[in-house]
Every structure is written in structure tokens, then in C-alpha cells.
Amino acid sequence: MLVNDIGDNEFYLFRDIIYREAGIKLSDLKKSLLQARLSRRCRFLAIPTFNDYYNFLMENYDEEKIHFINAITTNKTEFFRENRHFEHMRDIFLPEFESRNTREIRIWSAGCSTGEEPYSVAITLMEYYENRKKPVIKILATDIDTNVLQTAAEGIYKKDVVENIDMPVLKKYFLRGKGENGGLFRVRDDLKKMIYFRRLNLMQEHYPMKDPFDIIFCRNVIIYFDKETQVNVFKRFHRYLDDRGCLFIGHSENITTITDDFVLTGNTIYAKAGGGKR
Structure with missing residues (x-):
């Protein structure tokens, strides 16, 4: 028609x-x-x-x-996209976090699309804590699009989607389909159980989460908002980020002209200004 x-x-x-x-x-x-x-x-x-x-x-x-x-909505994503953020997580943030002896780590993937980002986060955590005392891991993955959330929760991807994942990691955290499912890869259940997928509109004045997050990923999302909306969203992120937490944004995004609540600590990596003491 x-x-x-x-x-x-x-x-x-x-x-x-x-x-x-x-x-x-x-x-x-x-x-x-x-x-x-x-x-x-x-x-x-x-x-x-x-x-x-x-x-x-x-x-x-x-x-x-x-x-x-x-x-x-636009839903472009990939596994370990902008890999420097996951390297920063592994090499800088997690060792410092581990030194606190905190019982639980909370991470939010805001604008998670079809799930490649939160699963990349989960893999990074599992690899880091493989031979270490592991905290309780809670990953919240949200998006406004219910279709992509369904894909993310299913955790089934075509071969071309997972081809940039190192083969040992792919074999460790994915099951390869056989027969009519040949060419498909499914995320292992133990990885899935770490992630809670929920619909959330970042435009909401109040978010339903109660506790702060140690890391917030919001990458290549705010570029679609006007400045007023960006200001409001980052105010909410400031409220939901732990004082020693870390905010990752997209490679083409810059928040220094939007808010002074955050300071740049790396390439598109931010912390609360003044360590969160306002």
C-alpha cells in the first residue's frame, strides 16, 4: 500500500x-x-x-x-563501541572502586538500544572480577523504544553484529546457534541475569530509581535533544550519579557548555564537579 x-x-x-x-x-x-x-x-x-x-x-x-x-527513534549501536570507555572502566575505575570494598556496584546504560552496550558492560565486569572477589552487580538498561528493549532482553544477535568481539570472549559469553539457528549468537543466561531492561523516557521529570549509580553510560543520545532538554537530563544524571561515580558520553558530545555540574576527566569521561560536593 x-x-x-x-x-x-x-x-x-x-x-x-x-x-x-x-x-x-x-x-x-x-x-x-x-x-x-x-x-x-x-x-x-x-x-x-x-x-x-x-x-x-x-x-x-x-x-x-x-x-x-x-x-x-534512531538505534545505532555495537558491541564495545568507543572501546576506550570500557578500557577506562577496566584499568582505572574498577581498581579504584575495588579498593573501597563496596558490596554492590550499580551501572546504568541510558539509551541502551538493542543491548550491545549493557552486555559489553557486563562482559567487562565479568572479565575484571574473574579472579577477584566480585561485588553484587546490578546493571540497569533503559530505552524509550520498546522494540529495541525486546531485542536486547532476548540477547540474540546475527554473526555480523558480534564479529568485532574477540573470539575467546565470544566463545565464553555467547552460545552459537545450530541448524536453523546457524549464524545466530545468544548471550549466556548468567550474563543476562545481571541486566534489568526497562522502558524509560529521559524526558520524565522524575526517574523511578532510588539508589545512585557508580557509572552512567549515556552515549550518542543527547545529540538528539535541544539545549534545554540536555540541561534537564544532566541535572537528573547529577542527582543519580554517586559522588565518586563516572559518566560516559558519546564521542561527538560535549557537556562543558551545557552544565558545570561535571568536570572532564578523560576523553568524553566525566566526574561530578568537586567530587559531588555542592
């Missing part, structure tokens, strides 16, 4: 909803991108025009807005 081109008025209506619900600000140059992504949803629902889809969205807002947001 063919869906008509999106009109300016429809684009502006959808753009306002995207900003209100997800904090993502689309320029006029993103009109064709929005059309392409919403066309798939329209075809799935057998809705012939974007105006009809807008009406459908308004009439079924609480349920449909999740599918709407799923359709427009």
Missing part, C-alpha cells in the same frame, strides 16, 4: 509530539526521514494518509504513542 507524501502541516504536528514526548527536536531537513519512518507504521496499520494516521494517533494516544516513538 502506498502512503501519500507528508504535508508541512502534518510534519509540524508530528514534530511537536516528538519533541513533547521524547525531547527530540527535528529540523525541517528531517521531513523526508520522518516520512520514511512513519510510512512503515502506516502500512502496517493499513492507513492510507498521514492525516489519517495523525487522527488515529490522537484517538488512541496512550497506546499508539509508544509505537509512534518506536518508529522515529
Whole structure:
């Protein structure tokens, strides 16, 4: 079924909803991108025009807005992406954390997409603590997109997705499919059990978590937000990061012009300013 081109008025209506619900600000140059992504949803629902889809969205807002947001979010990720962050974790943060003799380590992957990032975190922790006294490990992985969360929770990946993982690590933490599942790799259950996947919109004023995190990963997420939204998100991260914690952001992101609550300690690696004493 063919869906008509999106009109300016429809684009502006959808753009306002995207900003209100997800904090993502689309320029006029993103009109064709929005059309392409919403066309798939329209075809799935057998809705012939974007105006009809807008009406459908308004009439079924609480349920449909999740599918709407799923359709427009970008989910590019890979295992051990920007590997220097995992090296910093292994070589600098974890030895210092270990010296505290803390019973539990809490890590948050904010904007976890299809799960490659939190599983990379879990592997880094398992490798580090293999011959050491291991704390209780709790990894929270959140995303606004329910489709990618389902993929992440299943933990099944095609060969080309895991090809950048060193072979000994791949064999240790993944099961290779056989027969009709040939070419697929499934994360081992003991690794899965370390991670809690949950839907969370970073635009929410209050997050449901109670305790602070030792590490927060939020990489290549804030680039889609406008400055006001970025300021608010980093205020919340400041509140949820332990005073001796570590914040990792994406290679193309810089928060020094957004907030003075954090100080740069490495390449896109941040700590609380003043050790968190405000």
C-alpha cells in the first residue's frame, strides 16, 4: 500500500509530539526521514494518509504513542563501541572502586538500544572480577523504544553484529546457534541475569530509581535533544550519579557548555564537579 507524501502541516504536528514526548527536536531537513519512518507504521496499520494516521494517533494516544516513538527513534549501536570507555572502566575505575570494598556496584546504560552496550558492560565486569572477589552487580538498561528493549532482553544477535568481539570472549559469553539457528549468537543466561531492561523516557521529570549509580553510560543520545532538554537530563544524571561515580558520553558530545555540574576527566569521561560536593 502506498502512503501519500507528508504535508508541512502534518510534519509540524508530528514534530511537536516528538519533541513533547521524547525531547527530540527535528529540523525541517528531517521531513523526508520522518516520512520514511512513519510510512512503515502506516502500512502496517493499513492507513492510507498521514492525516489519517495523525487522527488515529490522537484517538488512541496512550497506546499508539509508544509505537509512534518506536518508529522515529534512531538505534545505532555495537558491541564495545568507543572501546576506550570500557578500557577506562577496566584499568582505572574498577581498581579504584575495588579498593573501597563496596558490596554492590550499580551501572546504568541510558539509551541502551538493542543491548550491545549493557552486555559489553557486563562482559567487562565479568572479565575484571574473574579472579577477584566480585561485588553484587546490578546493571540497569533503559530505552524509550520498546522494540529495541525486546531485542536486547532476548540477547540474540546475527554473526555480523558480534564479529568485532574477540573470539575467546565470544566463545565464553555467547552460545552459537545450530541448524536453523546457524549464524545466530545468544548471550549466556548468567550474563543476562545481571541486566534489568526497562522502558524509560529521559524526558520524565522524575526517574523511578532510588539508589545512585557508580557509572552512567549515556552515549550518542543527547545529540538528539535541544539545549534545554540536555540541561534537564544532566541535572537528573547529577542527582543519580554517586559522588565518586563516572559518566560516559558519546564521542561527538560535549557537556562543558551545557552544565558545570561535571568536570572532564578523560576523553568524553566525566566526574561530578568537586567530587559531588555542592
